[in-house]
Amino acid sequence: MxxxxxxxxxxxxxxxxxxxxxxxxxxxxxxxxxxxxxxxxxNSFVGVFKSIFLPQGYPESVSGDYLQYQLWDTAQAFASSLSGTLATQASLKGVGVGNQEATVAAATITWLLRDGTSMLGRILFAWLKGNKLDSEAKKWRLFADVLNDIAMFMEILAPFFPAWFTIIVCTSGVFKSVVGVAGGATRAALTVHQARRDNMADISAKDGSQETLVNLAGLVVSLILIPLVTDNPVLTLSLFFVFTALHLFANYRAVRSVVMETLNEARLAIVLQHFLQDGCILSPAEANREEPVFLEFRKTVPIKLGVRLQEVVQRPEELSLTLKKNNNKPFLLVVTNGYVCVCLGAQASTQDEIRAMCQAIWISNELTACIELPEKHPDLVHESHKLMDTVFSQFLQGVEAAGWDVKRTLLDWDEWRVELKTKSS
Structure with a gap:
């Protein structure tokens, strides 16, 4: 040429x-x-800016929802930075900064008590909910930001209640420790989703650069705000509520913009429900739009995955009957004590896990619709096997064709696995 x-x-x-x-x-x-x-x-300036603040290879190296999520995440970080400035000022005033009668020892003790309770809260929350943060990253991400705003509001109000100041700031510290664990862990889960070239470290580093830039901008604005809000509680609270509203709105839009292709319980339930109702398979984008992002407290029949065999059967004849009801599948489904329990076989594949979860979701929905929950309901277990024997193969093919990742899941399985000894083996 x-x-x-x-x-x-x-x-x-x-x-x-x-x-x-x-x-x-x-x-x-x-x-x-x-x-x-x-x-x-x-484009020279734009190129330099992108190389500093965006992952190498952007946009091919990240998920399609990366930019929209980061823009909303930047907005919420800016609002949170300004709210944090107001809360910090209130905390310093509460421990005695500017008060000649306050002692260094009293302020130090208050600060140490707050830090100590925060450390205990961090350990306790990680122990209780650490395994939920991967499977329900969106919910816990939004929960962490709501709790962070509550903690800062408590810090702003604390100086007006001097007798309760230490208790209030310690409670706020516990809330912030939960925010630290939930926010950091769910951010890591979202980074795994965004990384498309095994570039998690690069995405995490650039996210840190973006956050630092936002905090610098927040610092400049805070320097202007502090002289205005000092000794003006009405203006302080008014600005706090404005920043909080922006913070929560931006966080909601951020988690709503995330389109995850892996199946957790909520997304699988949504896809399965649409398939059973009208035979269509929702794409990841469609199912993510319907996925709830707030922690739910409605009454449902909960599902326990990967339980010990002892939790579902206690006698040999009961085990034999359970194996028969489950058609010698590599998992056992039992409804007991108000739970739908799944005992997983040691050789079960990811497809077996998805099928077991589909049946558990169907059983849970059927039982939730009932007014009274019997202690055991083997008929529903048998019906769920008949249903999945008919439709699961078509369902799984449709899910994979729609763009879902069926090689791994975000289903909340515990670690118990059992070797099921059938008569044939």
Whole structure:
């Protein structure tokens, strides 16, 4: 191929950002960018900005929802930074900054008590809910931000209740410790979702750079706000409520923008319900739009996955009957003590896990619709097997064709596995 510039030897590109061509002319190899020179100069600043604050290879190296999520996440971080400034000022005032009668020892003890309760809260929450943060990352991400706003509101009000100041700031510290665990862990789960080239570290590092830039902007605005709100509690509370409203709205839009292709209990339940009702398979984008992002407290029949065998059967004849009801599948489904329990076989595959969860969801929905829950309901277990024997193969093929990742799941399985000894084995 020849032109006025010479013979084209090669063409190379940097992701979708730049394209260059190599020419051979008069025995010399030249490299020129495809596109006008004005465009190249105009994009130089944008290119530097992207290289500093966006992962290498953006946008191909991240998920399609990355930019929208990061924009809303940036907005909420900015609002949270300003709210945090107001809360910090109130805390300092509460421990005696500016009060000649306050002692260093009293302020230090208050601070140490707050830090101590925060550490205990962090350990306790990680123990109780750590295994839920992967499977329900959206819910706990939003919960953490709501709890963070509550904690800061308590810090702002604390100076008005001097007799209860220490208790209030310690409670606030516990809330913030929960925020730290839930926020950090769910951010890691979202990073796993966003990374498309095993570039989790790069995405995490650039997220830190974005947050630092936002905090710097918040610092500049805070320097303007502090003289205005000092000794003005009405203005302090008014600005706090404005920033909190922006913070919560941006957080809601951020988690709503996330489109995860892996199945957790909520997304699988939504997809399964639509399939059983009208035979259609929802895409990840459609199911994520319907997925609840607030922690729910409505009465349902809970599902326990990966339980010990002892939790579902106690006698040999009971085990034999349970195996018969479950058609010798690599899992056992039992309704007992108000729970739908799934005991998973040691050789069960990911497809077996998805099928077991589908049956458990169907049974739970059927029982939730009942007014009274019997202690055991083997008929529903048998009916769920008949239903899935008919539709599961078609359902699984449709789910995979719709773009869902069926090689791994975010179902909340415990670690118990059992070797089921059938008569044939």
């Amino acid at each position: 020849e032109g006025d510039s010479g013979v084209v030897l090669a063409t190379e590109r940097y992701g979708c950002a730049e394209t260059w061509r190599y020419f051979a002319k008069d025995g010399v190899m030249e490299r020129r960018r495809v596109g006008s020179e004005a465009k190249s100069i105009g």
